[in-house]
Amino acid sequence: MTGTRYNRRTALATLAFITGGAIPIQLVTLSFGYSEYYKAIDLGPRIIAVAHEFARWYIPFVLVPALLILIGITLHTRRRYPDLYRRIIVGAGMGAVATIALDAVRGAGVIHGWLPADTPVMFGKMATGSPNFAFYYPVGVVVHYLNGASFGLLYAFVWGKRSSYLSAVLWAGIWAQVLELGMMLGPPMGPMVGIFGRNYAWPQLFLLTFVAHIFFGMAMGLLIQTFLRDEDRDWLLPFLLGRRRVAAAEASAA
Numbered sequence: 001m002t003g004t005r006y007n008r009r010t011a012l013a014t015l016a017f018i019t020g021g022a023i024p025i026q027l028v029t030l031s032f033g034y035s036e037y038y039k040a041i042d043l044g045p046r047i048i049a050v051a052h053e054f055a056r057w058y059i060p061f062v063l064v065p066a067l068l069i070l071i072g073i074t075l076h077t078r079r080r081y082p083d084l085y086r087r088i089i090v091g092a093g094m095g096a097v098a099t100i101a102l103d104a105v106r107g108a109g110v111i112h113g114w115l116p117a118d119t120p121v122m123f124g125k126m127a128t129g130s131p132n133f134a135f136y137y138p139v140g141v142v143v144h145y146l147n148g149a150s151f152g153l154l155y156a157f158v159w160g161k162r163s164s165y166l167s168a169v170l171w172a173g174i175w176a177q178v179l180e181l182g183m184m185l186g187p188p189m190g191p192m193v194g195i196f197g198r199n200y201a202w203p204q205l206f207l208l209t210f211v212a213h214i215f216f217g218m219a220m221g222l223l224i225q226t227f228l229r230d231e232d233r234d235w236l237l238p239f240l241l242g243r244r245r246v247a248a249a250e251a252s253a254a
Contacts, residue, residue, distance in 0.1 A: 006242045009081050013157075013240045016073045016088055019066035021154040024146050027063050031055040031126055032188035042191040048122060051188070052129040059127060083232060087156045087239070090227045095152015096145045098220035105212035114204040116193055120144050151179060152220050158236045161228035162221075172221025176213040183209065 035050035036042045070088070077085040109115040124140025125131075155175050162168040183189050184196045184206065197205030232239075 009084065009242050010240055012073050012077060012081065013084050013242075016070055016084065017154070017157050017240070019070040019073070020088060020092060021150050021157070023063060023066040024150040027055060027058055027143065028123065028126070028147065029187055030058065033186070036187050036191040047188070047192065048125045049129065051126040055127050056129060083239075086228060086232060087160070088153060090224055091153035091156025092149040093152070094223035094227060095155065095220055096149040098152060098216050098223060099145050099148030101219040102148070102212045102216035105208065105215050109205065109208040109212075112204070114201045114208050116189075116200060122188070148216070151175075152224065155220060156224050156228065157239065160234055160239060161230065161232040162225060163233075165222060165225055168221040168225035169218050170221075172217040172224070173214060174217075176217025176220070177210075179216075180210055180213040 031051040031054040032047070034054035035047050039050050041047050041050050074085060074088050077088070106115070106119065110118045120137055120140030120143075122140070123143040124136035124138070127139050127143055128136045130136045155172060159168075159171050159175070162171060189197070189209075193200035193205060196202070197209075
């Protein structure tokens with residue numbers, strides 16, 4: 001029974017990692033990738049309309065089912081696997097909160113024209129295909145913060161609670177710069193403004209997003225470090241396999 005129980009936990013943890021992490025993030029990258037790479041449109045307002053062609057089926061058939069699965073896993077694990085429950089709640093929750101720190105810097109780029117578009121506007125139009133600000137903007141904010149939550153969940157799953165706050169800030173900062181690198185090279189920013197923004201507002205765009213992700217990473221690392229517990233120190237593989245829980249169960253049975 002113990003082996004079956006921990007196999008079930010591993011399956012649930014892996015599914016949560018996918019549905020709460022990769023799938024929400026891919027809404028943006030795949031939608032704009034479809035427009036920029038597949039349809040060869042990387043400039044002008046049409047890029048968002050074409051990205052919506054992909055998003056309009058990805059959202060109802062992939063994203064929404066994934067989020068419903070994640071919610072179900074979260075409710076199921078609250079009592080049965082509290083360590084998995086904590087990583088989902090703390091990771092996603094603190095990733096969303098840390099996005100506020102990113103927005104505090106990102107807003108300066110919007111005001112000064114260093115970014116090609118306001119992120120919630122771009123995401124909202126991509127997701128809804130609507131010209132109605134009252135509709136697309138709230139949806140864009142949700143997509144934007146959902147991305148932050150997903151990055152937080154991935155961080156919590158991969159690194160867990162670190163040995164110190166300094167270590168948490170360091171690893172979260174590295175994670176945030178991986179995100180920065182992906183944004184500067186991949187869709188939608190890379191093809192739209194050139195690598196590291198060299199075709200749009202160089203070096204302001206790159207420096208702005210670099211600093212914004214530093215703030216995001218620091219806030220996320222500190223928050224997740226605060227709310228995870230000492231028993232949440234396993235990194236991704238031993239966490240998914242539940243090795244700490246297996247060892248504890250074997251010790252109590254001995």
